[in-house]
Amino acid sequence: MLSFLPAPVIGVINALLLGLNTLFWCLLLYIPAVLKLIVPIHGFRVLCTRLIIWISESWVACNTGWMKLTHATDWRISGADQLQREGWYLVLCNHQSWVDILAMQRVFNRQAPFLKFFLKKELIWVPVIGLAWWGLDFPFMKRYSREYLIKHPEKRGEDLRATRAACEKFRYTPVSVMNFVEGTRFTPAKHQRQKSSYQNLLTPKAGGVAFVLDAMGDAMQTLVNVTIAYPGGAPTFWDFLCGRVPSITLEVETVEIPAELKGRDYANDAEHRRNVKDWLAGLWQAKDRRLAELLGDRSGD
Numbered sequence: 001m002l003s004f005l006p007a008p009v010i011g012v013i014n015a016l017l018l019g020l021n022t023l024f025w026c027l028l029l030y031i032p033a034v035l036k037l038i039v040p041i042h043g044f045r046v047l048c049t050r051l052i053i054w055i056s057e058s059w060v061a062c063n064t065g066w067m068k069l070t071h072a073t074d075w076r077i078s079g080a081d082q083l084q085r086e087g088w089y090l091v092l093c094n095h096q097s098w099v100d101i102l103a104m105q106r107v108f109n110r111q112a113p114f115l116k117f118f119l120k121k122e123l124i125w126v127p128v129i130g131l132a133w134w135g136l137d138f139p140f141m142k143r144y145s146r147e148y149l150i151k152h153p154e155k156r157g158e159d160l161r162a163t164r165a166a167c168e169k170f171r172y173t174p175v176s177v178m179n180f181v182e183g184t185r186f187t188p189a190k191h192q193r194q195k196s197s198y199q200n201l202l203t204p205k206a207g208g209v210a211f212v213l214d215a216m217g218d219a220m221q222t223l224v225n226v227t228i229a230y231p232g233g234a235p236t237f238w239d240f241l242c243g244r245v246p247s248i249t250l251e252v253e254t255v256e257i258p259a260e261l262k263g264r265d266y267a268n269d270a271e272h273r274r275n276v277k278d279w280l281a282g283l284w285q286a287k288d289r290r291l292a293e294l295l296g297d298r299s300g301d
Contacts, residue, residue: 003072003243010070011242017066018241025059026132033135046172052135053114053173060109063102071243075106079252083112086174088219090212090257091115093226094201094287095180096234099245103228104178107250112224113174118166118208139166167215176224179208181280186234200291204284206276210266213276218263225253227287229294249294255283 002010029052036048067073083089089112093104108115114136121140124130134140170177182202184190196203213220232246239245261279264272 002070005070007242007244011238014066014070014241014243018063021059021062021066023128025055025062026128029055029132029135033131036135048135049137049169049173052132056114056132056136057110060105064106064109067102067106071245073243073245074247076247076249077107077252078250079254080107080111080250082252082254083108083224085110085112087112087176087222088170088174088216089113089176089222089224090209090220091176091178091224091226092181092209092283093178093228094186094291095182095184096186096228096230097240098185098237099230099235099240099248100180100228102240103248103250104226107252108176113176115176115178116170117178137166137169141166164215167212170216171219177212177220179212181205181209198284198288200295201284201288204280206273206280207266209280210261210273210276213257213262214264214266220262221257223255223257225255225283225287227251227253227290227294229291231295251290 002013005013032048032051032055036045036052039045039048091104091108093100105115116136116138118139118141119133124134124140126133167177181204183205184202186200186202190202194202227250229249230245230247231249235245258279261272261276266273266276
């Protein structure tokens with residue numbers, strides 16, 4: 001509706017709308033979040049979590065509203081109708097831009113359980129949204145480098161124990177556990193530096209996926225394999241706010257997670273590590289081929 005305005009004007013309007021929307025819903029979310037913190041009754045805390053999720057979904061719905069108001073982006077979505085609100089999902093997606101998160105939230109919102117990410121422990125102190133993430137039971141992780149573990153072997157395995165503790169909270173309300181397994185956004189420079197064997201992807205890291213399957217594989221049956229592409233080129237967040245993204249393609253595929261990949265010790269079982277890596281590599285090879293097809297559309301326009 002407002003896409004006729006100059007791009008920088010649209011960007012400023014959307015930045016204000018995003019900021020005000022986030023502030024409003026976060027302040028509302030603090031009420032059940034604080035009650036959840038101070039009332040040590042399990043059933044009450046589960047109820048607070050469900051209310052917090054409803055508030056968060058309303059935040060996403062309002063974000064979708066300003067996107068529709070100001071953007072002329074062509075959204076090409078397939079497979080989202082396979083999702084269910086009451087499922088427990090492991091969600092994997094390629095990562096090209098910070099826009100990926102907003103795009104996935106728009107497509108998944110109220111179609112599937114609210115997306116939850118593993119976050120660095122330090123992010124709990126982020127103003128406004130740090131407490132919101134805590135209230136939503138986003139897992140806060142402290143990951144140790146190999147060098148640190150050599151000096152402090154007593155910390156070995158602590159990350160898996162923290163993952164198990166975090167995933168225990170996911171057993172009581174349906175959840176979509178999200179993982180960008182490449183670990184960072186794709187850029188040509190990173191691709192070259194990594195010497196990735198894939199044309200349009202970085203090499204996936206299996207550890208985070210394996211930790212989730214080890215911790216709650218009995219509750220999680222379905223992988224949601226998401227492929228996201230920007231035929232006009234991966235946008236910056238400012239590009240997105242300004243409405244400079246001509247089209248977004250997002251394909252959703254649901255796949256049963258192999259039973260043999262669940263509930264085993266990734267850290268100490270070499271065969272299991274190899275199996276998880278081979279499974280993930282197969283998914284990534286198929287995703288790389290599909291991305292080549294989707295991005296090839298750009299050259300034919």
